[in-house]
Amino acid sequence: MCSKAIKESMPSLLKQNNGEVASEERIEEETKTFPYYWLDSIEDMKRGK
Numbered sequence: 258m259c260s261k262a263i264k265e266s267m268p269s270l271l272k273q274n275n276g277e278v279a280s281e282e283r284i285e286e287e288t289k290t291f292p293y294y295w296l297d298s299i300e301d302m303k304r305g306k
Contacts (some may be wrong), residue, residue, distance in 0.1 A: 264288045
């Protein structure tokens with residue numbers, strides 16, 4: 258379920274950041290790595306960063 262939601266939102270997120278339409282390969286890669294980025298962000302907030 259989460260992977261599906263991430264994959265659906267990733268094209269909009271990537272376009273918002275760089276203004277370009279992302280390739281399917283890039284969307285797949287970002288879908289795989291986003292959960293780790295999200296967890297790292299939560300840990301940084303907990304540490305006060």
